[in-house]
Every structure is written in structure tokens, then in C-alpha cells.
Amino acid sequence: MKLSIGEASEILACPASTIRYYEKEGLLPLIQRDQSGKRYFTQTDLDWIKLITCFRATGMKLVDLKKIVELSLQGEETIPERKKILKEHQKELHRKQTELNKAFEAILHKLNIYDHIEQERITSPNGIYQGDNC
Template sequence: MGYTIKQAAEKMNLTAHTLRYYEKEGLLPLVGRKDNGIRIFTDSDLEWLSVICCLKGTGMPIKQIKEYIDLSLEGDSTLEERRQIFIRQRESVLEQIQQLQKHLEKVNHKIEFYDCACAHLSKKELRTN
């Protein structure tokens, strides 16, 4: 099935501007065009977009995503290199999760502090009334 840029953007929860940018950066090298130049996205293009969004969402820079896509276009001879990219990204995500867990602990600690402080203030106000 073919999708216009607007339809593809809506399906992927992106903007048409973002899709044009990704194409310009070489992240969507296989997007076809009609005779009149209008882009037509396929289900395969949407799958590429889902991988791009995943990698971007994990903090991978566009330049590295482009390297992955270039390797993918080279075919099976790059399978191990692509596997290693995902292994490294998994390590990066796990580190991010650990950092976020530490931040969450700090946030929870501060909430507990403010819960106690607010409760103490409420009791104090009750006594003065």
C-alpha cells in the first residue's frame, strides 16, 4: 500500500517536515516518488521509520542512524556490524535506565520530604487556628 507524506507522518506520529528531513539526511533512501514527484511511502518505508524512531528515541544521533542504514543497504555482508550497533545501543539504553532509576530515587526522596514537610505545616496551622 502507498501512503502520502501526510498519511505516513500521521501513522508514525511525526510531522511531514521530519520525514522530509530524514529523507534529506539519507535515512529514507528507498522512498519512491510518483511521476509528478510526490513521495509515496510503503509499509516497508514505515518499518524503516519505526526503526529510525526507536534508535532516535534511545538517543542515537542521526549520523549513527545513517551509518546503520548505509550498512543495511550493503546487504548481508554487514549483518555482524549491524548486530554490534544494536548491542552497543542496548548497553547505552541500559546505562540510561540506570541513570533514570537513580534520578527517580532522588525524586521519590524529595516527594517524601515534601510530604512530611507539608503534613507538619498542616498540623502546625491546625494548632494556630
């Protein structure tokens, strides 16, 4: 399978400009080109782009991504170093997740307060019952 950058972009829902940027930054060192210089992408390339996109979505630093790519090219003996980078990133994600969970709970609490205030207003806007039956 050989895909153009447009086809790869469409399959991955990733802009071609982003794919070019990844290549320029050294994150896709194995991209091949045809005789006319046009990039073509294999399934392995698509898998790398998916992984890079996923890691970037988690906020992984470009320098860490580059290091993982460089180490990957050196072979399986670099797995411990790659794991170390990923574990550090995982710790940072866990810290951020904890912060987000606290913020989420604060928002839920505030929404509950607002719901309570609105419910009180509906039941008794002036503090006096406004019904027809009493």
C-alpha cells in the first residue's frame, strides 16, 4: 500500500500540513518518496502518525517525541529508555488528570448550587407561595 499525503491525511483525519510538520521535525524519518519527490505513506507510516498524534494530544513535548523516535530507530535495546520517557509523561498526565477531576467536581458543585437557587426561585420567587389552591 502506497498512499499520497492527501490520502493519508484523509484516512487519519490529520491535516497534510501537520504531517509535513511532523516530517520536518524528524518525527517521521522513514517516509519514502517516489521518483518525482512526492511522499508516499505505508501502513507503518500511518501507524506512526496515529501514535504521534495521540501523544501530542496528551501534551507530550516535541523533544520527548523526537527522543522516542530516535531511540526506536536504534532498536529494541532502547526500550528501557523509551519506557522511562513514557512513564515520566504518564506521571505528568496523572497529575493533570487529578487537577482536572478536582476542577470538574468544583464545576458540578457550582452547578448544583445554581440548580438549587433556580429551583427555589421557581417554587417561591419572593419567598411567598404563589399557587392557586391555597
